[in-house]
Amino acid sequence: MSDFPDPRTGGYSPRVSKPESALLDFAVDRSSPVPLYYQLAQQLEGAIEHGRLAPGSLLGNEIELAGRLGLSRPTVRQAIQSLVDKGxxxxxxxxxxxxxxxxxKRPLELSSLYDDLQAAGQSPATQVRRNEIxxxxAEVAAALGVAEGSEVVLLERLRSTYGEPMAYLSNYIPPDLLNLDTAKLEATGLYRLMRAAGVTLHSAQQTVxxxxxxxxxxKLLAEDPGAALLTMRRTTYDDKGRAVEYGTHIYRASRYAFEFQLLVRS
Incomplete structure (x- = not known):
């Protein structure tokens, strides 16, 4: 926002910038059977997901959007309300x-949350809460195929985007696998460090x-007690069949979803 001379006062008045949505091209297909409000809602959601409408962006008022798109105000209101309901x-x-x-929206495949967030333009940040032997x-030993009571590395990390917490990640790693430097763990993802250390990730067993x-x-995830959380347990194996990681993660359901691709069995 910049200022410009006010001829009435001789001083300066704030220049009101246009809402970010005014810079985007939205179009609706009136011949489509898809409701107009839903078409607009999908385009707005896509702009948010791909970063064209960043957190904090102003959408503009219903009258401006309705006039620009040639839609009724109730149609625009319904589209906006559907995204308000989604958070x-x-x-x-x-x-x-x-x-x-x-x-x-994270696909169910062998990838790290850090990489998925970066690919989605979400600028991940990590705070390492624990990094210790x-x-x-019994649960961890069974997952990693080691003796109960043997030494493992416990990592606990809080993963955030745009300054808001998204997930709390607990990972158990064999101590001789790689050097888990806290500064590096806060700068990049665990799987990237594994690959850099020569660990070839091959497969995983996962429960959501x-x-x-x-x-x-x-308190940790900025949610009310009793709020919905998604959980994930994963044991990851390298190309030699060795268990290299056991993770137990929790995610804010308001900020996170798993995507499945389903195929018909022939």
Whole structure:
């Protein structure tokens, strides 16, 4: 926002910039059976997901959008409300409709959250909360194929985007696998460090679930106690069949989703 001379006062008045949505090209197909509000909502959601409408962007008011697109105000209101309901937009008194964030949609494949966030333009940030040696519990020992009570490295990391927490990641690693430097773990992803150390990731067994957040988890992830969390347990193997990682992760369901591709069995 810049200033310009005000001829009435001789001083300066703030220049009101156009909402970011005014810089985007939206179009609806009136011959399509898809409802107009849904077409607009999908285009707005796509702009948010791909970073063309960044968090904090102003969407503009319903009258401006309706006039520019030749749509009725109720149609535009319905499109905006559908994204408010999804948590992508928020209406703020005196400010207007603002982009909050996009929900990260992660494909179920052997990839890291860090890489997926970077690919989605989400600028991941990591805070390492624990990086220490501990004795393997029965669960961890079974996953990694080691003796119960033997030493493993425990990593606990808080992963955020746009300054908001998204996931809490707990990983157990064989101690002789690679050097897990905390500074490097905060600068990049675990799988990237593994690949750089010559570890070839081959396959994984993974379980996805859901549960409610505990009070401590809610505080950590900026959610209310009892909010929905997605959970994931994963054991990853290298090309020699060795278990190189066991992870137990929790994700904010309001910010995160898993995508499945389903095929018909012949």
């Amino acid at each position: 992508l937009l928020v209406r703020r008194r005196g400010v207007g409709t603002q982009v909050v964030h996009s929900q990260v 501990q004795a393997a519990s 679930g859901a549960r409610s957040a505990t009070p401590d988890e809610g």
